[in-house]
Amino acid sequence: MTRPTPVPPDMYPITHRRPRDLSDRVALGTVKALRFVADRFFAGRYGHRAVVLETVAAVPGMVGGLLQHLKALRHIRDDQGWIRELLEEADNERMHLMTFVKVAQPSMVERGIIMLTQAVFYNFYFFLYLFAPKTAHRMVAYFEEEAVISYTHYLADIDSGRHPNPPAPEIAISYWNLPADATLRDVVLAVRADEAGHRDRNHEFADHLLGSAEPAADQRVESSSGAGRTHAPGSDRDAA
Ligand SMILES: [Fe+2]
Ligand SMILES: [Fe+2]
Numbered sequence: 186m187t188r189p190t191p192v193p194p195d196m197y198p199i200t201h202r203r204p205r206d207l208s209d210r211v212a213l214g215t216v217k218a219l220r221f222v223a224d225r226f227f228a229g230r231y232g233h234r235a236v237v238l239e240t241v242a243a244v245p246g247m248v249g250g251l252l253q254h255l256k257a258l259r260h261i262r263d264d265q266g267w268i269r270e271l272l273e274e275a276d277n278e279r280m281h282l283m284t285f286v287k288v289a290q291p292s293m294v295e296r297g298i299i300m301l302t303q304a305v306f307y308n309f310y311f312f313l314y315l316f317a318p319k320t321a322h323r324m325v326a327y328f329e330e331e332a333v334i335s336y337t338h339y340l341a342d343i344d345s346g347r348h349p350n351p352p353a354p355e356i357a358i359s360y361w362n363l364p365a366d367a368t369l370r371d372v373v374l375a376v377r378a379d380e381a382g383h384r385d386r387n388h389e390f391a392d393h394l395l396g397s398a399e400p401a402a403d404q405r406v407e408s409s410s411g412a413g414r415t416h417a418p419g420s421d422r423d424a425a
Contacts, residue, residue: 197381199334200403202326202388205395208317212324220331231339231348232289235376239282240299242332244307245314245325246275252314267390274383280360281376287354288369319394322387329384336377343370 204210227234250271257264291299314321342348353367361375388403 208320213327216327235285236291243278246271248310284357319391322391326387329380332380339373
């Protein structure tokens with residue numbers, strides 16, 4: 186079996202935006218706490234992790250799109266393209282879900298978690314976005330920072346042979362226009378690119394709402410835990 190070609194480490198670097206104020210710190214703290222719980226629950230079960238977390242990831246874009254739509258109606262003004270972009274983000278996340286459900290079927294417990302989490306998270310995020318949209322976008326951006334890290338781990342495990350690399354599901358091949366012989370690795374690469382785009386865009390939305398003329402620069406993250414690894418172990422370079 187041939188080993189897949191390593192991904193250029195700079196392609197979708199793991200980046201982190203330092204919190205600038207208290208609300209950013211609250212958003213980051215919440216995301217880190219949820220990541221801790223997810224890491225304990227899913228461990229290395231990447232497919233299951235993706236299925237459950239993508240059901241959550243598909244909520245904020247829809248809520249943000251709805252509330253921006255209502256705001257544009259209330260103020261009778263142009264939305265500057267935000268509504269369409271947020272709804273597209275939600276749709277893109279739903280396609281991640283439809284893809285990974287072909288890779289891993291959620292257990293009964295996970296289906297229960299999905300139902301409960303949606304009930305809680307939808308309401309939580311709705312009111313967060315209604316009263317603190319900047320924090321809501323920053324929180325999504327921090328979620329997406331973690332998603333890029335998780336999918337980078339997923340890639341590293343596929344590259345090392347710790348995780349199988351079956352053919353890509355048909356739905357993924359047509360959605361991302363992948364070659365007919367694409368594998369799971371190609372899918373994870375495509376999804377990671379999407380998450381990196383959501384991360385950067387949501388930081389920009391938050392900066393815009395902050396009214397910041399000079400957005401803070403993203404920091405590339407060097408990880409000693411292998412979080413930045415996007416290539417087969419044995420090489421001496423990790424992704425930044
Ligand atoms: Fe996603
Ligand atoms: Fe995302």
